[in-house]
Structures are given as C-alpha cells and as structure tokens.
Amino acid sequence: xxxxxxxxxxxxxxxxxxxxxxxxxxxxxxxxxxxxxxxxxxxxxxxxxxxxxxxxxxxxxxxxxxxxxxxxxxxxxxxxxxxxxxxxxxxxxxxxxxxxxxxxxxxxxxxxxxxxxxxxxxxxxxxxxxxxxxxxxxxxxxxxxxxxxxxxxxxxxxxxxxxxxxxxxxxxxxxxxxxxxxxxxxxxxxxxxxxxxxxxxxxxxxxxxxxxxxxxxxxxxxxxxxxxxxxxxxxxxxxxxxxxxxxxxxxxxxxxxxxxxxxxxxxxxxxxxxxxxxxxxxxxxxxxxxxxxxxxxxxxxxxxxxxxxxxxxxxxxxxxxxxxxxxxxxxxxxxxxxxxxxxxxxxxxxxxxxxxxxxxxxxxxxxxxxxxxxxxxxxxxxxxxxxxxxxxxxxxxxxxxxxxxxxxxxxxxxxxxxxxxxxxxxxxxxxxxxxxxxxxxxxxxxxxxxxxxxxxxxxxxxxxxxxxxxxxxxxxxxxxxxxxxxxxxxxxxxxxxxxxxxxxxxxxxxxxxxxxxxxxxxxxxxxxxxxxxxxxxxxxxxxxxxxxxxxxxxxxxxxxxxxxxxxxxxxxxxxxxxxxxxxxxxxxxxxxxxxxxxxxxxxxxxxxxxxxxxxxxxxxxxxxxxxxxxxxxxxxxxxxxxxxxxxxxxxxxxxxxxxxxxxxxxxxxxxxxxxxxxxxxxxxxxxxxxxxxxxxxxxxxxxxxxxxxxxxxxxxxxxxxxxxxxxxxxxxxxxxxxxxxxxxxxxxxxxxxxxxxxxxxxxxxxxxxxxxxxxxxxxxxxxxxxxxxxxxxxxxxxxxxxxxxxxxxxxxxxxxxxxxxxxxxxxxxxxxxxxxxxxxxxxxxxxxxxxxxxxxxxxxxxxxxxxxxxxxxxxxxxxxxxxxxxxxxxxxxxxxxxxxxxxxxxxxxxxxxxxxxxxxxxxxxxxxxxxxxxxxxxxxxxxxxxxxxxxxxxxxxxxxxxxxxxxxxxxxxxxxxxxxxxxxxxxxx
Numbered sequence: 006x007x008x009x010x011x012x013x014x015x016x017x018x019x020x021x022x023x024x025x026x027x028x029x030x031x032x033x034x035x036x037x038x039x040x041x042x043x044x045x046x047x048x049x050x051x052x053x054x055x056x057x058x059x060x061x062x063x064x065x066x067x068x069x070x071x072x073x074x075x076x077x078x079x080x081x082x083x084x085x086x087x088x089x090x091x092x093x094x095x096x097x098x099x100x101x102x103x104x105x106x107x108x109x110x111x112x113x114x115x116x117x118x119x120x121x122x123x124x125x126x127x128x129x130x131x132x133x134x135x136x137x138x139x140x141x142x143x144x145x146x147x148x149x150x151x152x153x154x155x156x157x158x159x160x161x162x163x164x165x166x167x168x169x170x171x172x173x174x175x176x177x178x179x180x181x182x183x184x185x186x187x188x189x190x191x192x193x194x195x196x197x198x199x200x201x202x203x204x205x206x207x208x209x210x211x212x213x214x215x216x217x218x219x220x221x222x223x224x225x226x227x228x229x230x231x232x233x234x235x236x237x238x239x240x241x242x243x244x245x246x247x248x249x250x251x252x253x254x255x256x257x258x259x260x261x262x263x264x265x266x267x268x269x270x271x272x273x274x275x276x277x278x279x280x281x282x283x284x285x286x287x288x289x290x291x292x293x294x295x296x297x298x299x300x301x302x303x304x305x306x307x308x309x310x311x312x313x314x315x316x317x318x319x320x321x322x323x324x325x326x327x328x329x330x331x332x333x334x335x336x337x338x339x340x341x342x343x344x345x346x347x348x349x350x351x352x353x354x355x356x357x358x359x360x361x362x363x364x365x366x367x368x369x370x371x372x373x374x375x376x377x378x379x380x381x382x383x384x385x386x387x388x389x390x391x392x393x394x395x396x397x398x399x400x401x402x403x404x405x406x407x408x409x410x411x412x413x414x415x416x417x418x419x420x421x422x423x424x425x426x427x428x429x430x431x432x433x434x435x436x437x438x439x440x441x442x443x444x445x446x447x448x449x450x451x452x453x454x455x456x457x458x459x460x461x462x463x464x465x466x467x468x469x470x471x472x473x474x475x476x477x478x479x480x481x482x483x484x485x486x487x488x489x490x491x492x493x494x495x496x497x498x499x500x501x502x503x504x505x506x507x508x509x510x511x512x513x514x515x516x517x518x519x520x521x522x523x524x525x526x527x528x529x530x531x532x533x534x535x536x537x538x539x540x541x542x543x544x545x546x547x548x549x550x551x552x553x554x555x556x557x558x559x560x561x562x563x564x565x566x567x568x569x570x571x572x573x574x575x576x577x578x579x580x581x582x583x584x585x586x587x588x589x590x591x592x593x594x595x596x597x598x599x600x601x602x603x604x605x606x607x608x609x610x611x612x613x614x615x616x617x618x619x620x621x622x623x624x625x626x627x628x629x630x631x632x633x634x635x636x637x638x639x640x641x642x643x644x645x646x647x648x649x650x651x652x653x654x655x656x657x658x659x660x661x662x663x664x665x666x667x668x669x670x671x672x673x674x675x676x677x678x679x680x681x682x683x684x685x686x687x688x689x690x691x692x693x694x695x696x697x698x699x700x701x702x703x704x705x706x707x708x709x710x711x712x713x714x715x716x717x718x719x720x721x722x723x724x725x726x727x728x729x730x731x732x733x734x735x736x737x738x739x740x741x742x743x744x745x746x747x748x749x750x751x752x753x754x755x756x757x758x759x760x761x762x763x764x765x766x767x768x769x770x771x772x773x774x775x776x777x778x779x780x781x782x783x784x785x786x787x788x789x790x791x792x793x794x795x796x797x798x799x800x801x802x803x804x805x806x807x808x809x810x811x812x813x814x815x816x817x818x819x820x821x822x823x824x825x826x827x828x829x830x831x832x833x834x835x836x837x838x839x840x841x842x843x844x845x846x847x848x849x850x851x852x853x854x855x856x857x858x859x860x861x862x863x864x865x866x867x868x869x870x871x872x873x874x875x876x877x878x879x880x881x882x883x884x885x886x887x888x889x890x891x892x893x894x895x896x897x898x899x900x901x902x903x904x905x906x907x908x909x910x911x912x913x914x915x916x917x918x919x920x921x922x923x924x925x926x927x928x929x930x931x932x933x934x935x936x937x938x939x940x941x942x943x944x945x946x947x948x949x950x951x952x953x954x955x956x957x958x959x960x961x962x963x964x965x966x967x968x969x970x971x972x973x974x975x976x977x978x979x980x981x982x983x984x985x986x987x988x989x990x991x992x993x994x
Contacts, residue, residue: 010049011901013986014042017372018049020985025287026057028369032288032324036373036983039293039858040835041906044084047253050289051085054251059121065109066123067249073259076806078127080832081255087125097145099236101126101243102199103184106191126249140229141236146170147180149235151188152199158212165219169228199242206238248286252279255291258851293858294851295320324370337366345979357978364981373983376902380910381867382857383923386490387940390929395480398463400427403434409458410449417449428931429536429845431480434464435770436542450777461773468772468783472568474557477549483844483929484546490927491530491821492550498523501554501789502712504703504732505816506837508740509866510873512600512881515608517735518716526922528866529813529838532823533856535845540792540823541768543844547821551789555711569784577710580725581701586644586674587726588701590684590693593622593650594675598685600739604881608676608734616672622650623663635662640726643667647674670727677733682742687752695755696742699762703817704729706765708788741816747884748814748836748864761815763808766791790821810834826852835865842927846939850946860924863905864888867924871908874920900986 010018017035024030037043051068058066068087072078108124140146150170154163171177188196211234218227254260279288296316318335325331341363344356400422407419419442422433430436437443463480470477479485492500502518507527511520518524532543552568556576560566566576581587597618603611623629628649642664648655664670674681683696703709710725717728742754749757769782793809813822814836822834823844838860847853860866869884876882876890891904895912903909910918930936982988 010045011042011905013374013900013902013984014046014049016985016989017046017374018053020372021046021050021289022053022057024369025054030324030326030370031286032290032326032370034290034292034295034320034324034371036292036295036371038373038375039854040862041374041376041902042863043291043293044081044255047255047289047291048085051087051251051253054287055121055123058250063121063250066121067105067108067247067251068123068125069128069247069249069252070125070255071128071252071257071260072255073129074827075127075129076810076827077255077832078129079807080810082125082127085125085253088123097142097236097240098128098243099141099145099239100148102239102246103148103187103191103195105243105246106195107187110190110192126247140172140232143172143174143177143180144184145236145239146172146174146232147177148184148188149239151181151184152196152203153235155196156200156203156207159216162216162219166215169215169219169223170232172228202242202245203238206242211235211238250285250287252286252288253291254288257290258292258295290320290324294854297849297851321370334366338363353975353978360979360981364983367981368983368988371983372985374900374902374986375984376907377899377909381861381907381924382926384926384928386925387928388930389932389937390482390486392482392931393478393480393485395431395463395478396427396482399431399433399480400424402459402461402463403427406458406461406464407446410446410453413453414449417445419445419449425845426536426538428481428483428934429534430538430542431478431484431546432464432466432542433538434461434776435466435772436538436545438541438770439537447777453777465771465773465776466783468774471549471772471783471785474553474560474566474568476553476557477546479546482931484542486929487532487543487547487842488550491547492554493523496550496554500527500820501551502716503527503820504709504712504818505736505738505741506820506866508737508744509870510740510744510877510884510887511737512604512740513606513608513611513737515735515737519736528840528925529819530821530840530842530927531813531834531838531859532821532842532844533847534823534825535847537794537825539844540794540825541770543821543823544787544790544792545768545770545785547790548787549785552708552711552786555708555715558715559711575707577707577714579705580710580722581705581729583698583701585701585726586640586647586670587678587729588680588694588697589644589647589678590680590690590697591647591651591674591678592684594619594647594671594678595681595685597622597675598739600743601881605879611676612672615675616668619668619671619675626650629663633662634665636665638666638724638727639664640670640723643670643674647671666727670730673727673730673734677736677738678730679733679738682733682739683754685739686742686746686754689753692753692755696758699755699758700733700738702762706788708765744869744884745816757811758815760808760811761817763812763819768792788818790823791819793822793824794827813838832859833862835860835862837866839865839867839870839922840925840927842929844929846928846936846943848939850943853943854947857924857926861906865906865924867922868904868906868908870922871920872904874922875913875917 017037021033021035024033035043035046037046055066068085070078070082070085072081104124104126108122147170150167153159154166159166167177167181174180211231215231215235218231223231279286296319297312321334321338322331325334341359344359347356403422407422411417411419423442426433426437426442434443434446466477467475469475479488492498499518499521500523503524506529507519507524514520532540534540534543556566556568559576563576570576597615598611603614626649629646642661643666645655645661646663646667678697679700680693680697684690684693687693704713704725713719713725713728713732716732719725719728745757746752746754751757765786765788767784767786769784772780772783774780775782791809791812793806809822810832812819813834816837822838826847841857841860843853843856847856872887872891876887876894882890888904892901895904895909897903897909897912899909908921910921913921928936928940930940
C-alpha cells in the first residue's frame, strides 16, 4: 500500500539523517510503538540517504534489509521503495558476491542516464549468518560449484564434486546452467577475482577433504560439514565485497544475538559485517521493544539478573559503537539514575536537568514516537468463561486412558495429562498430532484397542457425527465462548451467511443479513495461542460450525448431503459458468448507478429508478426495441442484450428475445454485478473482468452455494445467478470493493482480489474410528477459519504465508485467523479485523504489545468505521474526503497519528463517544485460574515500563516515584521523550 509519509514519520526520518550526517553516529535505533509504521519511516530514511549519496556522487547505492523471517521480508521489502529487489531464495550471504557484480554491470548504462543504480538485499539470520549442519539451498550450492570447478585443483574432479554438491536435487543441471550464464554476464574479471580470493581462503585441508569425499565417499555429517565450510568462505568473500550504504535491521529484538560479541561462526561473520572501523555503513535498528521492558523484584530475586537493565546497556553499547562513546553515555545515565533514586527531593529542578541531559544523550542514537492514551482498546471481554462438563470429562478420560496404558506397560511412563492442554483444546487426541505425548499414546495403542478403556468421547471427534452434520459440542469453555461470540448460542447472529465483511460505509439501505446490528459490528478475528494444536483445532471446529449451520440446515430437506461427498463434485460446486453475465463489465449499465446520486436511499427505491432507466435505454436502442419479449428466463440472452447496449458486435441474432426477467436482472447488474462494480471503479474492462472472475469463484464454492440456497430457498442451478446478484446488491458490493481499493491505494483491483481469494485447505485428524487403527484419518476443511502455523522458510511456505496474509487483509473469507508466536510480529492483519483473542496469555508483556500491534495500525477497521460514524452524513464522501474531514476536525495540535492511528477520545462529545467502535481485546479465562493474575500483571507492566526506561530495579523506582506524590505535570517533566515531532513542536511552537 502506497501510504503517504505522515508528519511525525517525516520528522523522525529527518532526525535520523541529522544523526548520520551531523552528529557522527552511524547507528540509530528507531523504537516507535508497535503499529506506527516504522517501515514507512525506514522508507523515508532510505530516500534521504539515497539523495545524500547522490550529492556525494556515489556510484552504487546498496541497502541490506535484515529481518527475523522471510515472511516479514516478503511483506515489507516492497514498501521500502528500492529498485532491483533480490528474491529471498537468492539472498544468502554466500551468494551476494555474484549479485554485487551483476548490479555493478548496470552502473555504466545507468550513469549515462545520470542515475545512481541501487539494489536491496534481504537477509535473515537463520539462513544468512548461521550455518550449523544445514546444506544450504540448491541455488547456493550450484553457484559454489560453478565457481569452484574453475579452480585448477578441482578441474579433474568436476563430475564427482557435482554429485557431492547436488544433494540429489532433481533440477541440479538446470541450476548449474543458470548460474553459469550469470557468471558469464559478470565477465572474466569477476571469475579471476573470485578465484584469487578462494585461493587465499581455501586451506589445503579443505581442498583435500573435498576431493577425498567426492572420490571415495562420505556420510551425511561429513557432507553437511564440508558444504557449511564452503558456504562460510563464500559468505566472508561476500561481506568483503558487499559494503552496504545502509543496513536496516527490522524487529531486531528477535535476533539481537547478532549484536553480541562471541567466538562462534555467527559472531565472527556478524562482527565483520558490522565492523565500525571497516566501513562507513549506516545501521538503522527497528524495534518497538528492543529490550525486555520491565524486570520485577520477583524476577530479580529468582535469577539474580536485571534483564531490562542488561538488555538496555547491551543495545546502547552497540549503538555507540566505541568504548569511549559508550562510557560517556553510561556516566551521564548513571548520574540520572542516582538522581532519580534520591528520597530527599524537595526541588525537582536539578532532577529535571539531569533527566534532560540523559534524554539528550539517548536522543543522539534513538527515536521513539508513541500513541497518546487514545482509549481505542476495549477490554470488557477479558472475562471468565463458563466451565462446561466436557472440560472435566476431557481431563478425566485422558488421564484414565494414560493410567491404563501405564499399567499395561510399566516402561511407558506417560505421566499426567497437562492441564494447559485441557484448558486450551477439546478433543485432544484429534488435534495433538505433532505432540510427543500423542505419539507415545498412539504407540501404546498399536498393541491394544482404544475402545476397551471406556468412553473417549471428550478426547476424539466422531467420524459419523461429522459426515452426517450432527451438532458437535464445543466441549471446552473457551471454544464455547468463541463459538457464541461469533455465531451466537443458537447461531442466531447469522455470521455463517456472510461471504464478506459488511462495508464500513454502505451506499444504500438494503436490509437483510448485512444490516443487522450483529453484521454492522462484524469483524474478522485474529487469535493467538501458545500451543500449536490450538490453531488447528480452532480452524477445523469453527469452519465445521459454519458448515453445520448452512449445509446442516439444508440436510434437513436434502438428506443425501454429507460432509464427505461420495460424488465427484460437492453440493453446489461451480454453478456459475465462466465468461457469464456476472463477468461482463457493461459500460452502459455501469453509468446508470453512482454512489453520489443514490447515497443513503433504500435499495427498493434505487431499483425502481434504475429499472426505468434501463427501459429508456431499451427504447432508444433501434435493435432491442424490435425484439419480441417472451416468458422464458435466459442468462445468455441477457448477456447479449448488454453487449448490444454497449454497441458491441453480436454474431448471431437468431432466436433473440427479451426474457421476462431481463429488466430485473439488469437492474441488479447495474447496481452490484462484480464486473460492473469493478469497471465503475477502474474504468478498465480487463481489470473489471479479472475482479469479476475472482468474485465469481467465491460463489462457485460449495460453502457459498449453501449460503445462497439457505437464504433464497432455491435449489435450481439455472436461477442461481439471480440469487447471487441479489446477494451482491444486498451486500453493498460496490461499497465493499471501494473500501478495499482505498486500503490498497489502487483502483485496479484485479490482481489484488485474485490473490486474496484462496482455496479451501484440508487438515487430517484422528477420529474414534482411526486412532490406533488402520482406518484413514478424517480430512477436515478450513475456510471460515484458517491456521497460520508454518515455521519453515522455503519459497513455497513464504508464498503460502503471503496468500494467507492477503486473504485475511481482504473483505472475503477467511474470517478467523489463528496462529502462534509466528504471527505476532511484523505482519499486518488490520484491514478487516478489530477483534483479537489471546487464547493463552504470553509470559512477556512485549509479546502482548506485539500481538495487538497486528491490528492496531494505520487506518485499521476500527478507525475507518469511527471516521464514518463521526463524519459520514446524508451526502456521499469518498474515503479520501472522509479522512480529510476527520484530519481537519480532529488533528488540532496532535501529529498525524490523529486520525489515522487513533482518535482524541477525551476531546469528543459524549454523543460522539457513544458512536465509537473499539479494538476488542478478548481474553477467555477459566474461573479461579492463575491467568487472571497473569493478565493484570501484564497490563500493569505495559502501563508503567516507559516511566523506568533503562533503570535498574524498576519496581523499587516505581514505588519511590509513587511515594513522592508527583502531579501529572511533574511526571510528564520526568518522562523521557524521544519523539522528533514533539521536539519540533517545542522548538518552533
């Protein structure tokens, strides 16, 4: 999304450039609060540093982007705005020597255009700086082979070395050919340089070992060890050649081991990379939580370490780079700390002076902008859930089964069933597939029949119940709470009937499923858990419930409907034909409806007016007015009529007539056909057809067909398109697509919508019929809710993660995303979600802040809806105008955080405050559990840790400050402010 840089972001970028250029510090920490757009600040810093280098007549601008995983890199690297982006699979340090030379080849031709060539290289610590025993990627090994085989020592052993490095990859020869061509593009000088560096780096021992392994054989450990030695040598050569102008380390707290001094391979590489004496590289660290935010006295007494203070000083040592600078900072900081802890303070002036000195020292290497207390978080759903009988049964049955297996096999020692498992998931043996405990239970059951141990209904789902769409109890207090929150106790909320999130700013009043109070407040949900089984369980159970309340209802009149279809196609699949009338962007009909003309009107009134307009178009058209009108409905003929209205050539007019439903169908097409809505948006036929194909694919899914049939009580494939058109009209599809386009900052939605519509995924589970038996596992569909748990980093997994992120950031299903810690950092999920569920509380308050930062971001759903509630009126305003009105009315003396991130709630009238929607923090707690205390502590720490930044024994300091009974104004004077925008306002205000 091409977001315009806001005033506070611009002020921060200017300050960082000032630190680089004028203060002589080459390392800066940008620690803006989660969700405030550190990536956009980084983009502005890149622009400023690029211009600076242009003025210095630099010949090549290189940016290295380091982040914790490839998923974050894939999302953020586009936002940074650097040309010549390198792919993740080719971004290993051991390969950079090639890409540096290839980029340098562009210099000559770009210099002729007076341009400075540039490139951005994404690196991840797990793949770029660590080697361990992995074999690297096939791309790495192919490039190494092409260069190594040119060395004199290896020329006679090309074939055996090729076999050694291939690791049996199928496309090995193809990869060798690809990199051979790229090496050729670099020229002979590059190969000579590489061979020269390798002759210096390759010891006789390594050379002889490689030849020996290739000729006489090797085991897996020897192969991996040799490949890693080679990768490390090539990586060191790359670092020598790389010398980037700017290194951006995003969310670096997850890999801050890179900042530590050590003797291991990773430290040796990173020390060379960050060597302050070796290069003029500027480093920008991005992290809202760069160190542990708070250490309690309890933690200090337990382990004796003050992690906050130690983390803080470790980061400061890195930022100040040299011992002299770091020591000067520590002296200033210790003076401030001592002044803070004095108990005999009468006059605050000396304390404020030392605070200002410490603040200025910190401001020389660090910037941080925070939201003001906007009150946008609603925590009323941090509440106790009702314990259901199955909670107790689950533990009892599980423990009894384990005790029985222990008794039968004394060597088994299964122990006790962890209570956290029981609290987190029902039907444990259906969802614990990757857990060691289940593997051991299954192993024990391989010699026994599970059913002989009594009832296990609370431990396993029933295949019979699933296939026959029988109601399945939630069987867990938390799951029942989530079910009732989403669907209602008796599925009365009708969430299962929604195929997209209702528009925040609907253009007309349609009534129906999209305009109930539940629908108007509907939001996607992101759910975090500590346990990998929870996302699997949530996705399967919530998707099953959505089917139970659609297919299950239809089954009452169509008994043959089953969860696992015996037929080739499932119920209702692919009813809409390709290139049908929903995919035709009729320009004539598109011109008959506009949001500005009909804003706020009733759909029934709009239909009458549009229908009259179409009749007039018919009367004006010399061909159509001569065609007879007949009674039979015919979608193909309606499509032909639209083409005639547009003046398109129609080859065959034989048997042409105006069907009796033509006017009604074309009225809904004019208002809400996917193709017409998209054309009205972009003015581009090809893009409109692409959008329409994607939306049609939604309605061709069995789950959608069940929704349509349930609402319209029709089972006839021939009139399905009419029901779909009515659904699009009732669902304000034009407003939905316009809001989506506003968030993507493009009117051409074709590719975006296509990428956002993802297929149904399947997860296999054990049932009462399969555990410990030879029966196949039950395949369960995930569509209403999906899991995000893939920790592997491959091109395929990165693409899958990207698809999930784009789908969840669209108005279409899935509506619920459940994840573990992998989803809590650096990824954006805020476009259509304002509800966040903490299934299990994290131990660290940083993680709580990071989780909520996924949806508390720029123009998030809650902000958009509130802008409409406050500034929407009887008159139509596009989204840019609505935000412009909110900005004019609410910004005042605030930065552009208002209104794009938060609203000044305290400045609103009581009437305005009553209208607001909030980001809902949902924490289901079991009664009398320790989780209540844990939650209260997390919130307390989040509220207070900023007051004790960088101080040892923070809890004692907070008690001291409380005992001083300081006013809010005095506390404000003692709070360190590192916000460049605030300092600009003070300087110029």
